[in-house]
Amino acid sequence: MANTAQVLYDFTAEPGNNELTVREGETVTITNQGVGGGWIEAQNSRGEVGLVPEDYIELPGGGGNVGHVAAPVAAHAPDLSFFDAFAAPANNTTQNQASNGKDPWSVWNQDTTGGSSNNWAAQPEGTITGKSAAPDPWGSTAQSHPQAYQGPGAEEDEWDDEWDDVKSNSESGDGGAIQRGGATGSSMKISLNNRFPGFSKSGPELFLLCKQPPKGKEKITIYMGEVGPVWSYPEAQLDCVVADPKKGTKMYGLKSYIEYHVIPNTTNRPVNHRYKHFDWLYERLLDKFGSAIPIPSLPDKQVTGRFEEEFIKMRMERLQGWMTRMCRHPVVSNSDVFQLFLTYKDEKDWKTGKRKAEKDEDVGVMIFSSIEPEAPDLDPIEVEQKCDQFSRFTKAMDDGVKDLLTVGQEHWKRCTGPLPKEYQRIGKAFQNLSSVFTSSGYQGEATLTDAMTSAGKTYEEIAQMVAEQPRKDLHFLMENNNEYKGLLGCFPDTIGVHKAAIEKVKEGDRLVAASKITPQDKVTMAKRVSTMSYALQAEMNHFHSNRIYDYNRVMQLYLEEQVKFYETIAEKLKQAHSQFTTM
């Protein structure tokens, strides 16, 4: 009995990952308890051996692990532990994504159809139209970044990394373990409910009423430009290249991960990062800037599988897109944490910087305390009008982008499915007729049959061109709009912060009357909401200028490739045409 153990919860193995599927109540034999990283090796009654998360198994007494933990499915355990937050997606999301794993594009479809769970729907209608105020737009924070973050554990590969890291971090005393680790070593990211720790407790009044701006902090200046308030842009545009994905292994080769080179144009020196490092950066940027600046989500986590090569390429391309967008943002790219990510010198430098970033208290709405607009204060009515305008615009653009994604997705399917099949059938029919003609025994047949065969082959080539074309043009149009969908999905949260602040300012007189705040506080609040508005306007102007550039660029690229495509077809058909003769 010493070697057998009871399975506590269902666990579905990730194919090709040396894992073992087990069911609650099943008895397994422990074959290796020392695998590490939160895993043990077990054998089931059918003799199959594989890895199972150690917390899924009730180990024999005296083992080093906690025998009982909360059930992995939230519904079973009202006392949500960190483990729950991790385990539920592992059982659900992962499997859903695995079934879609063959099609890296399915995310377009999923996201665009999941209307009920998107940010716009979650937010009360009144918040957007401005007719009624949402008392707490952040109340739905847990659901408010569906695209931004698909929940931890969506990628087995990655959450396995985390387990491992948490353990090694604990051992090495990495500060990250304090915030991110847990007693059992099985925790994942911090709870989504706590994403804005400085804010969710107290709302925008934390900034509106803070007694004095922190001393000696970095200042973010807003200038009045031709288009209105603008961020201060650096002279040289920061940029970086994400390249050279390399596979690394650990746990005696049982587990693998991908490491990328990130090469900033400032140092031209590559630094190594894994997906989880990008994810860490995303979390830091979201914490720090999310109230003022939409921080788009990272590319979706996805299960690796048979299409690993393609998946890695796609993820790298999307990480590149995300990094490029972050580099382009004057406030984000200038931040310490972003600079650390791009230019850390060595392991020690990275760890020190990481600890510092995680301890940063200038997060949530406090970011506004760093902002200094070089312009006169705005009237609160104007602040509200601007905010409503941005809300309407971003909502409308979100709809437009999703519409284009839906249409594009259908077009993609047609171009890679029925359409090339049809051209192929046309090509085959020509060739088939040609080969019948060849059997006529009539002399002088060859010119026609050669021409027919050639025309048939041309249509087969066209079939292939049609099927391959979307990757050359529609792909980029889709990626661009997908990126914008992600960005736009952040606006309800960002705008919500502003709306909440505006409501607080509107309550000013009442709060003074009730002696909750002083008349001076009321004046300060109006001034500070003006600062917030300048920030929002600067951000919108940044968004617009980027949008105009991005859409011009992607439409150029799309149309250029479309022109080439049609010209090539015309040229091929012209050649096929020249072989026929009625002389």
Place this chain on the structure above:
Amino acid sequence: MANTAQVLYDFTAEPGNNELTVREGETVTITNQGVGGGWIEAQNSRGEVGLVPEDYIELPGGGGNVGHVAAPVAAHAPDLSFFDAFAAPANNTTQNQASNGKDPWSVWNQDTTGGSSNNWAAQPEGTITGKSAAPDPWGSTAQSHPQAYQGPGAEEDEWDDEWDDVKSNSESGDGGAIQRGGATGSSMKISLNNRFPGFSKSGPELFLLCKQPPKGKEKITIYMGEVGPVWSYPEAQLDCVVADPKKGTKMYGLKSYIEYHVIPNTTNRPVNHRYKHFDWLYERLLDKFGSAIPIPSLPDKQVTGRFEEEFIKMRMERLQGWMTRMCRHPVVSNSDVFQLFLTYKDEKDWKTGKRKAEKDEDVGVMIFSSIEPEAPDLDPIEVEQKCDQFSRFTKAMDDGVKDLLTVGQEHWKRCTGPLPKEYQRIGKAFQNLSSVFTSSGYQGEATLTDAMTSAGKTYEEIAQMVAEQPRKDLHFLMENNNEYKGLLGCFPDTIGVHKAAIEKVKEGDRLVAASKITPQDKVTMAKRVSTMSYALQAEMNHFHSNRIYDYNRVMQLYLEEQVKFYETIAEKLKQAHSQFTTM
């Protein structure tokens, strides 16, 4: 009661044709018994007035019409009258076609899918492979021209004409009435079983064993050309134009018909012909040449309807194609009946010629008695080999053509259905996004939004081009293949005559031994089957040379239009592209 009558059989009115739908057992009021042409005007209980075939109604005693006739549906009346032959299609075929009336192309689909009723399937496999002899390949004659002839009464408009004509013919003593008319004045074409009157009674031996060639008859010479036996081609190619369809009316304007101008290049003088005249010509050519030369069917009869203009245009185009093919045939175009059709001087000339043609006894297999090959007799084994080769080729080409028609039909549907809708949606999505951008309030937006709108409109234009393109290219490819399908559908019959003759020759020794024929008869049979083979070879060579020309021509046209299509799209997209800028 004198004015009321009982309806004997269901009759469905042709919309827009002043007809009245009536049901068996219904009582109607006769409002005009003197309409003529086999029709009466009646009013139903709902007050609706319209024409009903008089034989469908049990007229009051003392009326001039037969009160009871056989039921119009064959199943109801084992004693098939001429009337039955007419009425059944009127109730079935007509309605089926009416439901397809909106789509003049549906005939492609119907014919290509109706595999079980086509000529190739109806003929025993052995006949085609030559491994076993079909004792009477004509046994299935009644079914063997499904494309050639869709049955009488398929077009209300036309059978109405017939009724009228039969009556007027009887009055004028036209000989046609003898052959085509009936006691009740309601008969249509002669029975399909009797299509080859000189042949169906006795088989090819009628020619093989005829005692002496008729004297003083026209001779059809076969020469040895470069490609083998060839017909004697005229120096100047006969051709004609079918044009100027004009609507004529009769029966006090209640019924209408279409009359075409047919203008031969020899006289350049137009003669008038209605569809039924073409049909008469077709019947004469089939009777006279069908054993030696595939006479393709006329364009399908079809119910006129809302799309009358388009239908008339399509029918004229197909009549033109049919006439062109007949003109191109050196034997057909040189025949008296064909020349009569093209160049009759006046009504009297036409009627005299018509009577003469209808009395022509040189029909069926007797056509071979006119043929004189200027070459040594062929060995019967070679005759059989040639025949088998042609049989295999025409069967294979029939399959290839039908395959292409099926593919083309699907492509047509896609190009006129889902594909343009998708391009339109892409266009709308671009324009939609453009109009969202216009609402941004950001300055310097106009260049992008103008370009996006323009790109959107370009895709809408492309949508329209895609939808219209098939009529410009695929149409002709389909028409050509449809024509060839019709031609190829005649070959089983033509080849069947040859196979039957070959079998008779093979029986020679046995027939001599049984004293059924003389040894001299046997020699004559071998000589005559050689003549038949020369005719078949000349016809195949004619077919091949036309086929090579036709397919070269139609492929040239198709590819030329396809090139233009893709070039135009590329040009439009190039212009759309030029409006975007990332400067």
